[in-house]
Amino acid sequence: DSGVTQTPKHLITATGQRVTLRCSPRSGDLSVYWYQQSLDQGLQFLIQYYNGEERAKGNILERFSAQQFPDLHSELNLSSLELGDSALYFCASSVGGVPTDTQYFGPGTRLTVL
Amino acid sequence: DAKTTQPNSMESNEEEPVHLPCNHSTISGTDYIHWYRQLPSQGPEYVIHGLTSNVNNRMASLAIAEDRKSSTLILHRATLRDAAVYYCILRGTTSGTYKYIFGTGTRLKVLA
Numbered sequence: 001d002s003g004v005t006q007t008p009k010h011l012i013t014a015t016g017q018r019v020t021l022r023c024s025p026r027s028g029d030l031s032v033y034w035y036q037q038s039l040d041q042g043l044q045f046l047i048q049y050y051n052g053e054e055r056a057k058g059n060i061l062e063r064f065s066a067q068q069f070p071d072l073h074s075e076l077n078l079s080s081l082e083l084g085d086s087a088l089y090f091c092a093s094s095v096g097g098v099p100t101d102t103q104y105f106g107p108g109t110r111l112t113v114l
Numbered sequence: 115d116a117k118t119t120q121p122n123s124m125e126s127n128e129e130e131p132v133h134l135p136c137n138h139s140t141i142s143g144t145d146y147i148h149w150y151r152q153l154p155s156q157g158p159e160y161v162i163h164g165l166t167s168n169v170n171n172r173m174a175s176l177a178i179a180e181d182r183k184s185s186t187l188i189l190h191r192a193t194l195r196d197a198a199v200y201y202c203i204l205r206g207t208t209s210g211t212y213k214y215i216f217g218t219g220t221r222l223k224v225l226a
Binding site for chain 2: 002004033035042043044045048055056058090092097098099100102103104105106107108
């Protein structure tokens, strides 16, 4: 158990819908990262927040957005969902927000878009 | 952006050493080399990282080439529990922005 929690574990929805994925980082960690893992593209970094501020951006689509709240939990919002958005979404956390940090990954949320 | 290249899969016998290679020929001077592994049905977990020198920890060793264009993760005695996908990742900054680039990973199969 990494100490990072993600809810829900599974999510099934239809094309065009909007969903919110939630992540609670390990106690004491200030940085949160979101990744998408699909069969054809592997693990893709989406976005990083540090203490409420966006710190790094990867291959995140404009239909996706994220935020980190004052209690440090984070939410990833996915809108206008397409079939290709079906994937595992992982959240990770780290103490600081620099590249040398060890990232601790949650168990993931499996999103299925029908 | 700098990328990493890894073999798709490798096999090893239990209790034998395993050398997992990673090519990162376009690595920049500030990039750290990280290795994570992903066990079945789990999120990735940290294994080891380094910048220029070889590194050891209780899980593995990391050998980094002198020109930093390649590295090798060494598991000294593979166990069945080590069967996983191993990712070689570059972490650094580009134009002041942090980057986290995963490779395609090597699926390690450990034979009993």
